[in-house]
Amino acid sequence: MTATQAKSVAESTQQSNWSWVEHDPQEDLEEIFSLAEQLMQFSPLVGVESIEKNLWAGRSILQPQSITMDITGLESWYGGELAMAIEVQRWLTREGRFACIGIADSVGQAWAVSNYSFRKQVSEAMFKIERAESSLADSLNECNRTGIIERNASRKRFSELPIESLRLDIETVAKLHRLGIRTIESLQALPRQSLTSRFTSRLLDRLDQCLDARPEPISIRSTGESLEVCIDFEHPIFLLEELQEVLRESIAQLCRKLESIGHGTWRLVVRLGLEISTMQVQEGSPRAVPSHVIQLGLFQSSDDPTHLLWLIQGCLERNPPQLSKNLGIKHILVQAPWTSAIRWKQNALFDSQTLRYRDEAAKLIDGLAARLGRNQVVGLSLIQDPIPERQTKTKPLTGLRNDGTEQSTERKLRKRPIEDFHKSRSVVPLSDGSWTRPTQLLIAPLKLEVQCDSSEIPTRIRLIGESSKGASASSDFQRMVEAIGPERIESNWWSGPTIRRSYYRIALDSGIWWWIFQDLSNKQWYLHGLFH
Amino acid sequence: MIDTDLLSRKGLVKELAQGIRSMETAHRPQGLLVSSGSEQMDRCLPSGGYAAGSLLELTCNPRQRTSGWGGLSLALKMARPWLNDGKYLVMVDSYRRLCAPSLVAMKIPLERLIVIRTDNASDWVWGLDQALRSPAVGALISPVTELDDRSARRLQLAVEQGGGLGIFLRDQVSAKRNPSWAEVQWQVQSVSNPSSSASSPYASPLKKPSVMMERWFDLELLRAPGRQSSRRVRLGIDAQGEWIECDERKSPQSAQHLASQLAIAAPGRRDLAAG
Numbered sequence: 001m002t003a004t005q006a007k008s009v010a011e012s013t014q015q016s017n018w019s020w021v022e023h024d025p026q027e028d029l030e031e032i033f034s035l036a037e038q039l040m041q042f043s044p045l046v047g048v049e050s051i052e053k054n055l056w057a058g059r060s061i062l063q064p065q066s067i068t069m070d071i072t073g074l075e076s077w078y079g080g081e082l083a084m085a086i087e088v089q090r091w092l093t094r095e096g097r098f099a100c101i102g103i104a105d106s107v108g109q110a111w112a113v114s115n116y117s118f119r120k121q122v123s124e125a126m127f128k129i130e131r132a133e134s135s136l137a138d139s140l141n142e143c144n145r146t147g148i149i150e151r152n153a154s155r156k157r158f159s160e161l162p163i164e165s166l167r168l169d170i171e172t173v174a175k176l177h178r179l180g181i182r183t184i185e186s187l188q189a190l191p192r193q194s195l196t197s198r199f200t201s202r203l204l205d206r207l208d209q210c211l212d213a214r215p216e217p218i219s220i221r222s223t224g225e226s227l228e229v230c231i232d233f234e235h236p237i238f239l240l241e242e243l244q245e246v247l248r249e250s251i252a253q254l255c256r257k258l259e260s261i262g263h264g265t266w267r268l269v270v271r272l273g274l275e276i277s278t279m280q281v282q283e284g285s286p287r288a289v290p291s292h293v294i295q296l297g298l299f300q301s302s303d304d305p306t307h308l309l310w311l312i313q314g315c316l317e318r319n320p321p322q323l324s325k326n327l328g329i330k331h332i333l334v335q336a337p338w339t340s341a342i343r344w345k346q347n348a349l350f351d352s353q354t355l356r357y358r359d360e361a362a363k364l365i366d367g368l369a370a371r372l373g374r375n376q377v378v379g380l381s382l383i384q385d386p387i388p389e390r391q392t393k394t395k396p397l398t399g400l401r402n403d404g405t406e407q408s409t410e411r412k413l414r415k416r417p418i419e420d421f422h423k424s425r426s427v428v429p430l431s432d433g434s435w436t437r438p439t440q441l442l443i444a445p446l447k448l449e450v451q452c453d454s455s456e457i458p459t460r461i462r463l464i465g466e467s468s469k470g471a472s473a474s475s476d477f478q479r480m481v482e483a484i485g486p487e488r489i490e491s492n493w494w495s496g497p498t499i500r501r502s503y504y505r506i507a508l509d510s511g512i513w514w515w516i517f518q519d520l521s522n523k524q525w526y527l528h529g530l531f532h
Numbered sequence: 533m534i535d536t537d538l539l540s541r542k543g544l545v546k547e548l549a550q551g552i553r554s555m556e557t558a559h560r561p562q563g564l565l566v567s568s569g570s571e572q573m574d575r576c577l578p579s580g581g582y583a584a585g586s587l588l589e590l591t592c593n594p595r596q597r598t599s600g601w602g603g604l605s606l607a608l609k610m611a612r613p614w615l616n617d618g619k620y621l622v623m624v625d626s627y628r629r630l631c632a633p634s635l636v637a638m639k640i641p642l643e644r645l646i647v648i649r650t651d652n653a654s655d656w657v658w659g660l661d662q663a664l665r666s667p668a669v670g671a672l673i674s675p676v677t678e679l680d681d682r683s684a685r686r687l688q689l690a691v692e693q694g695g696g697l698g699i700f701l702r703d704q705v706s707a708k709r710n711p712s713w714a715e716v717q718w719q720v721q722s723v724s725n726p727s728s729s730a731s732s733p734y735a736s737p738l739k740k741p742s743v744m745m746e747r748w749f750d751l752e753l754l755r756a757p758g759r760q761s762s763r764r765v766r767l768g769i770d771a772q773g774e775w776i777e778c779d780e781r782k783s784p785q786s787a788q789h790l791a792s793q794l795a796i797a798a799p800g801r802r803d804l805a806a807g
Contacts, residue, residue: 156719212715224616260596273708296652356667356668357617357618357619357620357667357668358618358668359668360666360667360668361620361646361666361668361669363666364620364646364662364666364668364669365646365661367662368646368648368662368663371655371658371659372648372649372650372655372659375649376648376650376651377642377646377647377648377649378647378649379642379645379646379647380630380632380635380642380645380647381632381642382632382633382636385722386631388631391631391632391633392630392631392632392633393632393648394628397646412658432771433632433770434605434637434638434769434771434773435745435747435769436633436637437631437633437634437637438631438634439604439605439608439630439631439634439635439638440604440627440630440631441629441630441631442629443627443628443629481724482724503671507724508600511601511721511722511723511724512600512601512722513600513602513747514600516656529631530600530629531600531605531747532601532602532603532604532605
């Protein structure tokens, strides 16, 4: 669903409690990989679709959006493929997910069915909601979103699907559209030889994967052979101090296992099995309560027990299990679900000091992110955009790549050590100097009241309304002693409603420097930045 | 006879002061000093630069309490020399206001910048402690509002272990009310460009020739080890982000003996905080 559609649907539901949230690619990635891990309750072989360098036609972001599961031989446990699909659908609905399911002989077929069979239904449902003929919940429940392709199905089952369902890049699809080919049926009618000569062999591969069920590998997230240490207690433990001692020993054991195979872990999962004390259990009521789970993603693979323990302690301090004299820990499971060989580098070839700092910085970032949260430890980058608030992009320093792997130190802290940052690419001195942009930008610009002279040029200024933290409102006018401007800033025509502003750098008689602008659409003045 | 006694007493006091100083700095990397890059500023500091493993405070003049007094720009300028050997800069930005283009213009390498956001005081102290303790951190810049004595001491010990420079931006009122373990404390006041005639009122500021390509500050050294009197210096940062030294004759009176400043000297304040 596009943002415009979503807005239209949200407005039609007449609920005022919706708001726009900027898309966070990292959160999206973590969510889909977390969902894939949870779906392992239905099948041990679960993966996330492997995307390519170029965006597929019909997609708007270069990120995985589908999950693939190998359910060979498992359907009998549920009473058939349909029953299994319904069970998975029910579970997803309970989890608050809206999903379309396709079961077929190959990944290509299942992908095409799940991504393109139900689009018409969904758009019709949205249309109904917009016309207030149906509520959001009813419309979504009415949609049948499970498609099953019987074994050895004929090619005709796919003939109605659009060519976008073949996972082709935008350029190929645009070429096919220019030739008037919009469905798989039209594509099938063309001779294969001409397709090879006009397009790359990728088109035929995709066609075969869908129509002839050519097998494709599933990139499995976890093979289920994770390294783990499990400790069961005869009697539950109730104190965090005892827990820390046990964790110290468990992590040390895990690290010894990792060291023996020369691996480091990228992820660490600690499951604390909680149990209610026997004395408190009513007859017939369950003793076990949901486990307390701590999951950690690391900045670089590690087999250092001190470091791992420190990270876990940070998580425990932030989110401790609610232990009491009635609720204790009965067993502890420490897992390293994803490991990789630790790479050794000959540091002497580079500046060994710089590399040491990089490794130390990686440890610091891991620790800060574990306790403060991933989104609280970020790096900044510059974006080429005329609108000042869009020029600074923040990105968490720990996170996932598109294929689900943790981003490595090389990715985040640069592969080569930078000896002199003056030569660094990211430092591009602005042509007109250091004082052209403020050091701090207010998230929400503050309204200003401006007094102008006879030539309509502002001379005195004061903040009006509520003040934000740090820029306290003053009821008195302050005299501007210096000013540079206007600097006209206008948004790109393709990035939504036009924004036109005239910016001024001003110095007040109190010695303070501000960055203010006049919104040219309503002539209102705002304080936007502080030369702090 | 009196002169001899006086001299021997002075020598004893000096010796004791040195002894206390060496005890205080025993945990730091010895002998590592980093120049601020400004000769005038270095001359004000007894050791001729900032010591590795120390805290520095920039306090704003109470008249300029509204943000925009330039403390962050000064802090970035002071932090820059500490990043030369591949170390990292940590900045605390809980209000999500940092503007990357200005950092780039101040020659801060974004690939070696770690920004921390904290929601509460305990996370803030913990985050600062961890960052200052790390040998990878060359400098840390954070605003400070309230800081209790134990946390201040904890941060001082952390920076001594890490060997970097912690730069705190404080309000003068808060700095006087709360304890501090900073080795050097400057009071900063943003002033008009001395080369301009900005002090005279203009009918309209926009008609004036542009003088906002460089920014000037009056810095008053409130505290430094071994310094008995306050020192003042006027410094500027130009459009390229480099220091501009003011002609000594134009700078404010230096080496002033201000009895009132002694009231906030380090030992007294520490006693006050401890007691």
